[in-house]
Amino acid sequence: MxxxxxxxxxxxxxxxxxxxxxxxxxxxxxQAQDLVxxxxxxxxxxxxxLRRGRDEPGLDAYARKVLLRTYLSQQRLRRSTEVVTxxxxxxxxxxxxxxxxxxxxxxxxxxxxxxxxxxVVLRYLEDHSIEAVAEMLGMSxxxxxxxxTRSLAKLREILGNDRxxxxxx
Amino acid sequence: MDLEHDLSRMLEESVxxxxxxxxAILDEANRRGRRLRRRRRLQTAAAAVAVVAVAGxxxxxxxxxxxxxxxxxxxxxxTGSAPARPAPSGAVLPVTSGGLLKVLTELLPKGKVTDFLxxxxxxxxxxxxxxxxxxxxxxxxxxxxxxxxxxxxPVAPPCQPLLDGGAHRPFGAEPVRCNTVSFPDGTxxxxxxxxxxxxxxxxxxxxxxxxxxxxxRIRFYNGSGGTADEAASTVRAxxxxxxxQLTALARDPRWNLRASAQPTADxxxxxxxxxS
Numbered sequence: 001m002x003x004x005x006x007x008x009x010x011x012x013x014x015x016x017x018x019x020x021x022x023x024x025x026x027x028x029x030x031q032a033q034d035l036v037x038x039x040x041x042x043x044x045x046x047x048x049x050l051r052r053g054r055d056e057p058g059l060d061a062y063a064r065k066v067l068l069r070t071y072l073s074q075q076r077l078r079r080s081t082e083v084v085t086x087x088x089x090x091x092x093x094x095x096x097x098x099x100x101x102x103x104x105x106x107x108x109x110x111x112x113x114x115x116x117x118x119x120v121v122l123r124y125l126e127d128h129s130i131e132a133v134a135e136m137l138g139m140s141x142x143x144x145x146x147x148x149t150r151s152l153a154k155l156r157e158i159l160g161n162d163r164x165x166x167x168x169x
Numbered sequence: 170m171d172l173e174h175d176l177s178r179m180l181e182e183s184v185x186x187x188x189x190x191x192x193a194i195l196d197e198a199n200r201r202g203r204r205l206r207r208r209r210r211l212q213t214a215a216a217a218v219a220v221v222a223v224a225g226x227x228x229x230x231x232x233x234x235x236x237x238x239x240x241x242x243x244x245x246x247x248t249g250s251a252p253a254r255p256a257p258s259g260a261v262l263p264v265t266s267g268g269l270l271k272v273l274t275e276l277l278p279k280g281k282v283t284d285f286l287x288x289x290x291x292x293x294x295x296x297x298x299x300x301x302x303x304x305x306x307x308x309x310x311x312x313x314x315x316x317x318x319x320x321x322x323p324v325a326p327p328c329q330p331l332l333d334g335g336a337h338r339p340f341g342a343e344p345v346r347c348n349t350v351s352f353p354d355g356t357x358x359x360x361x362x363x364x365x366x367x368x369x370x371x372x373x374x375x376x377x378x379x380x381x382x383x384x385x386r387i388r389f390y391n392g393s394g395g396t397a398d399e400a401a402s403t404v405r406a407x408x409x410x411x412x413x414q415l416t417a418l419a420r421d422p423r424w425n426l427r428a429s430a431q432p433t434a435d436x437x438x439x440x441x442x443x444x445s
Contacts, residue, residue: 008195011195011198012191012195015189015191015194015195016187016188016189016191019187019189019194020184020187023184023187023189024180024183024184030364032189033189033190033193033194036189036194036198037194037197037198037201038198038201039198040194040195040198040199040202041197041198041199041200041201041202041204041205042202042205043202044198044199044201044202044203044205044206045202045203045205045206045209099182099183099185099186101179101182101183102183102184102186102187105179105180105183106183120176120180121180124173124176124177124180125177125180125181125184127177152172152173152176155172155176156172159172
């Protein structure tokens with residue numbers, strides 16, 4: 001298979017899902033777009049090497065790892081320039097005309113620290129195992145389990161009755 | 170039922186309606202990927218050249234002597250209120266990346282130009298481009314220059330910042346904007362400030378179509394590093410020159426490089442990429 005075509009095919013079929021993952025992690029349409037662009041750019045630049053050493057599931061896992069690390073890296077860089085406000089910025093709410101469920105979930109996820117958000121998204125949207133998430137994050141399994149437990153407890157507290165409404169609806 | 174059992178379905182349903190601009194994402198990813206790969210190749214090539222030089226076999230490989238245009242220039246010059254660099258030789262340079270670098274280093278305020286990288290698809294005498302780093306003493310920034318003496322295709326539609334103003338940029342950054350510019354001699358174009366990467370990078374860009382039909386585009390970032398290594402990237406509040414200074418720089422007649430079918434003897438040799 002042609003190398004360039006291979007990347008185009010891979011990127012074209014994964015962009016939407018990567019964007020969904022990125023969006024739930026960061027809650028910002030534009031940052032999600034940038035995260036996916038950066039992830040794919042990094043893969044493009046090393047595509048020959050990546051293709052030789054990995055099958056498609058391996059490439060998918062690698063893409064998640066790059067996305068996750070890029071996201072965490074950006075969060076570190078952003079921390080020093082962010083302005084704390086009493087209310088969530090508009091981008092968390094109706095910027096993209098999202099559904100009520102999406103608005104509620106992204107707002108809830110926004111109250112978790114970045115690593116916790118990543119764990120929740122990778123575990124429950126992407127259905128990765130604790131071991132796989134630990135490998136992506138470069139943490140121990142027990143640390144990921146702990147993050148996961150704390151994140152779920154926090155989400156239960158935040159979502160409260162909202163969850164019942166969405167489940168009933 | 171416990172949240173753990175519902176969360177997967179809730180998350181999956183929440184993203185069903187998300188429709189990202191896939192083609193725009195792919196275009197930008199390809200552009201950044203090519204840039205990243207060029208930079209990596211440059212680093213590899215620079216390391217190889219260093220090894221060859223140390224081994225004393227540079228001459229056997231046809232490496233140019235130090236007479237090449239300086240990739241590292243420190244001198245006076247003028248954009249806005251900055252002092253002027255030494256006057257140019259007066260000869261009209263041909264359209265090559267070496268010519269672009271020479272004009273750029275003449276016009277920039279005092280500082281160093283390093284990491285010169287000629288465009289991969291240069292067509293000497295017709296179109297050329299380069300990327301480089303410029304350090305005015307505060308912190309290095311990336312610079313891109315592109316000149317096409319006879320664009321075969323219409324110039325791309327103007328005023329399309331990569332993202333809107335919601336991207337994350339440092340405090341004090343230039344506001345995101347795009348506006349057209351025109352001058353009495355018939356030069357038209359646009360001046361733009363646009364976010365670039367999520368790590369706070371953004372750029373000032375001026376794109377001019379001159380009366381002879383040639384297109385000149387100059388872009389100054391507010392930092393270096395790009396997507397290559399976020400940990401190593403540095404950003405500053407603003408690029409080293411303002412958008413107005415950038416437009417003035419692009420208007421300098423020294424950018425009127427000579428279009429020709431072949432590069433001529435007085436063409437400055439393409440300098441070897443310099444390490445950082």
